[in-house]
Amino acid sequence: MVLLIGVLSPIYFLQLCNMPYKKIQQEDISFFGSVTGLQYVHTDEEQRARCAADQTEDLRYIPEVVLLPGTAEEISSIMKYCNEHLIAVTPRGAGTGLSGGALPVTGGVVLDMKRFNKILKIDKRNFQVTTEPGVITQVLQEAVKNEGLFYPPDPASKGSCFIGGNVSENSGGPRAVKYGVVKDYVLNLEIVLPNGEIIWTGANVLKNATGYNLTQLIVGSEGTLGIITRIVLRLIPPVKHDLLLLVPFRSAVQACAAVNAIFLAGYTPSALEFMERDALEWSMRYVQATGISLPDDIAAHLLIEVDGNNMDELYRDAEAMSQIVQQYDIDEVLMADSHEQKQMLWTLRRKVGEAVKSNSIYKEEDTVVPRAELPELLTIVKEIGREYGFHSVCYGHAGDGNLHVNIVKAGMSDEDWNTKLPAGIRKLFGEVVRLGGTISGEHGIGLVQREYMNVAFNETQMNLMKQIKHVFDPNGILNPGKIFL
Amino acid sequence: MVLLIGVLSPIYFLQLCNMPYKKIQQEDISFFGSVTGLQYVHTDEEQRARCAADQTEDLRYIPEVVLLPGTAEEISSIMKYCNEHLIAVTPRGAGTGLSGGALPVTGGVVLDMKRFNKILKIDKRNFQVTTEPGVITQVLQEAVKNEGLFYPPDPASKGSCFIGGNVSENSGGPRAVKYGVVKDYVLNLEIVLPNGEIIWTGANVLKNATGYNLTQLIVGSEGTLGIITRIVLRLIPPVKHDLLLLVPFRSAVQACAAVNAIFLAGYTPSALEFMERDALEWSMRYVQATGISLPDDIAAHLLIEVDGNNMDELYRDAEAMSQIVQQYDIDEVLMADSHEQKQMLWTLRRKVGEAVKSNSIYKEEDTVVPRAELPELLTIVKEIGREYGFHSVCYGHAGDGNLHVNIVKAGMSDEDWNTKLPAGIRKLFGEVVRLGGTISGEHGIGLVQREYMNVAFNETQMNLMKQIKHVFDPNGILNPGKIFL
Numbered sequence: 001m002v003l004l005i006g007v008l009s010p011i012y013f014l015q016l017c018n019m020p021y022k023k024i025q026q027e028d029i030s031f032f033g034s035v036t037g038l039q040y041v042h043t044d045e046e047q048r049a050r051c052a053a054d055q056t057e058d059l060r061y062i063p064e065v066v067l068l069p070g071t072a073e074e075i076s077s078i079m080k081y082c083n084e085h086l087i088a089v090t091p092r093g094a095g096t097g098l099s100g101g102a103l104p105v106t107g108g109v110v111l112d113m114k115r116f117n118k119i120l121k122i123d124k125r126n127f128q129v130t131t132e133p134g135v136i137t138q139v140l141q142e143a144v145k146n147e148g149l150f151y152p153p154d155p156a157s158k159g160s161c162f163i164g165g166n167v168s169e170n171s172g173g174p175r176a177v178k179y180g181v182v183k184d185y186v187l188n189l190e191i192v193l194p195n196g197e198i199i200w201t202g203a204n205v206l207k208n209a210t211g212y213n214l215t216q217l218i219v220g221s222e223g224t225l226g227i228i229t230r231i232v233l234r235l236i237p238p239v240k241h242d243l244l245l246l247v248p249f250r251s252a253v254q255a256c257a258a259v260n261a262i263f264l265a266g267y268t269p270s271a272l273e274f275m276e277r278d279a280l281e282w283s284m285r286y287v288q289a290t291g292i293s294l295p296d297d298i299a300a301h302l303l304i305e306v307d308g309n310n311m312d313e314l315y316r317d318a319e320a321m322s323q324i325v326q327q328y329d330i331d332e333v334l335m336a337d338s339h340e341q342k343q344m345l346w347t348l349r350r351k352v353g354e355a356v357k358s359n360s361i362y363k364e365e366d367t368v369v370p371r372a373e374l375p376e377l378l379t380i381v382k383e384i385g386r387e388y389g390f391h392s393v394c395y396g397h398a399g400d401g402n403l404h405v406n407i408v409k410a411g412m413s414d415e416d417w418n419t420k421l422p423a424g425i426r427k428l429f430g431e432v433v434r435l436g437g438t439i440s441g442e443h444g445i446g447l448v449q450r451e452y453m454n455v456a457f458n459e460t461q462m463n464l465m466k467q468i469k470h471v472f473d474p475n476g477i478l479n480p481g482k483i484f485l
Numbered sequence: 486m487v488l489l490i491g492v493l494s495p496i497y498f499l500q501l502c503n504m505p506y507k508k509i510q511q512e513d514i515s516f517f518g519s520v521t522g523l524q525y526v527h528t529d530e531e532q533r534a535r536c537a538a539d540q541t542e543d544l545r546y547i548p549e550v551v552l553l554p555g556t557a558e559e560i561s562s563i564m565k566y567c568n569e570h571l572i573a574v575t576p577r578g579a580g581t582g583l584s585g586g587a588l589p590v591t592g593g594v595v596l597d598m599k600r601f602n603k604i605l606k607i608d609k610r611n612f613q614v615t616t617e618p619g620v621i622t623q624v625l626q627e628a629v630k631n632e633g634l635f636y637p638p639d640p641a642s643k644g645s646c647f648i649g650g651n652v653s654e655n656s657g658g659p660r661a662v663k664y665g666v667v668k669d670y671v672l673n674l675e676i677v678l679p680n681g682e683i684i685w686t687g688a689n690v691l692k693n694a695t696g697y698n699l700t701q702l703i704v705g706s707e708g709t710l711g712i713i714t715r716i717v718l719r720l721i722p723p724v725k726h727d728l729l730l731l732v733p734f735r736s737a738v739q740a741c742a743a744v745n746a747i748f749l750a751g752y753t754p755s756a757l758e759f760m761e762r763d764a765l766e767w768s769m770r771y772v773q774a775t776g777i778s779l780p781d782d783i784a785a786h787l788l789i790e791v792d793g794n795n796m797d798e799l800y801r802d803a804e805a806m807s808q809i810v811q812q813y814d815i816d817e818v819l820m821a822d823s824h825e826q827k828q829m830l831w832t833l834r835r836k837v838g839e840a841v842k843s844n845s846i847y848k849e850e851d852t853v854v855p856r857a858e859l860p861e862l863l864t865i866v867k868e869i870g871r872e873y874g875f876h877s878v879c880y881g882h883a884g885d886g887n888l889h890v891n892i893v894k895a896g897m898s899d900e901d902w903n904t905k906l907p908a909g910i911r912k913l914f915g916e917v918v919r920l921g922g923t924i925s926g927e928h929g930i931g932l933v934q935r936e937y938m939n940v941a942f943n944e945t946q947m948n949l950m951k952q953i954k955h956v957f958d959p960n961g962i963l964n965p966g967k968i969f970l
Contacts (some may be wrong), residue, residue, distance in 0.1 A: 170698075199945050205854065205921070209705050209927050211942065236752065372610035386676070440694040467956040
């Protein structure tokens, strides 16, 4: 009996007692200070409040302490300590996430990655960049552009989000339809495991058949398996020209149908975005845009971009696509005729999410289906909205079959919002899965979608994922409460 | 004590005793017959010999029984039984593998997948195909081509290999340089787990941020985590035209350097293949090709293909690339001027492996490095060859930095072959890793490379992979002896 007690660690006791994570004490703070320097350990209200929210609804969870480590080795020491003391650790990028992945739901430590803000090497010879995760995506894009290279993935928040968050969520963006999502560019990752060990997940090569694909297991794992400290991305040659069309439709479902018609005709636009009338209208109001008329009978728009190195060909493609959309009930096709006009249209598209958020409490769903099922999906969204009494603003990356469904609270009662709406969302996700799709295309599961994971996956699938989590994080200290209920 | 014995299963006993897998008995055969029908259970010498080898060196391992299941449900029953009885199961595609992934090294059951030979659905609307794994890759390519779609990955064995094997090994091929490898096309997989459960790994969508990426974990896992029974692949629009250039170099290292020069100038060929003189010469002899002159001073060739929909542009690109290679010491650039000539050049390239094999006992290494390091890699290969006394024939997908190093036994003594050569290969792989590369680009680890896994990965990385294996296959019955020592 003495022996038995002797071998049980404190963590084991906590687990046996089903106790929550350890509350942080002064001794822990002192330890963290000895690792990072005390100036990077924040327990003040302001810093903790700063790290309490991301862009997900109006959710707030206050961490006990905010750490700003500067190196992988510092993170290693922190993780080793927290793993031994059963302290919850939530990594945080720029806080632009839309599924609550960065929310410290059990308190504990927030590992704020913003000091990891260096682009370490742009390898022009090999079309690769090695970067720390706390670099703003657009900053990275511009840096490689200055070296004559191109990193395509461009989430709407590219001006503020971190590349590390993009990797963690497997982000997309408008260009994904032609160029793929983040996972298609990640070659290799340095991560700190929950036990403090530092590993690379793969190699800096374009093809790799050497063991299991740990790199792709980490991409999109939402900070639940390891802390990303370095990222190697492949880059491609830049594209010289692009053209942008805005097509107004009198029927939103027809706009969705037109998307697939373009692909069936053999064209691959570099962006093919859908915006319901409300999406564009609210965004125009939000950014105070002028110069775009929005006649009363217009129900939706497609924003179509083509890119390439041959301007004549782009004009031919744009002309051909204009012909294709003519078979639907549309108003006049607008071709952006200046850099400024393109910028304005893209700003309107990028700001839809913020515009909706500024308008009302809302929930953002991130449905994705095989592209041809988009008209049916939109129809279903509206039907379920009528059935469950909610209004939705739909927009998104139609070329990928990825429809963002922003559900606005507006006049809905708190009770309906909290009880009836989840049932409606569950029904919607069931239909999405029936159509061959799934419940998140690019925003991740994080906190707010985990209750719906069982719509997309059965118990066997969920158990495999949970056991993989357990392999990486046996004590469950890393980003607890995410992905799994 | 009675209770303790009571709860131990037979498997547990076998594991406790560290015994090998159960030998197959008549009762097992009867069970298999009851699942598949006895006509699909083969214990005769001929069938067992057929499934004893793949294309890896001259290795042979005779299975105890060959099963030809016809459905995922049959495989489920077989796996459940074998898992309970600790019978080793090795899945087999077309047997074209180059790392021994399909070799039944512990005897047991070979699960021959050749009855899974149906293309289930070509979804033209969504640019997707759902296929069984036992379809020959080229058959699949032609079937989707007939429907106006394109599946690019084209391993050298495309005329005989199975698409399921391609997924299991994450195969590449010449077109990978522009179009990516198999992993870039796999959307979703149906697999049978070692315990008999049948799951889908993902959804039929172009982007997916819903839980861990089980799909990419299975791709390239070499049949060690589950048996693939259905595959959903994304397809792309077909390309209308291509041009093919053959460039003879007087220096093999210069040929490797020219590869990167083409990319640095902004071109992305649809294939960029390197062949040492011996590779082409042996292949010409093997296929009895005529019509290509091979002057004595030529050390290597690049085979460069460009494709696209605009023939003028292709000619311009080909002309520009010809200019780029002129800066090196080359003979005259040949442009294939007929379909037949293109076919002949591609046949020569595809047959190099077989030609080398027909010439001598050999080992095929599948090194891959960042593209710009290719000249250094080739130099190192030859240096190590001189140091360790082996001759190598090098060729491969230079545009990806993927160099196949075929080491021929020729005059090497058996002792040197068995002891000195592995040390040389280990040294080579060490250099590959130093250059940022890894030990397999597209052939996999299988049986023959597992002893070198510790060159690419440290103990922490290996343990993560082994634990993932354990999650899927706790009894270790599925494709034992692969990837891990």
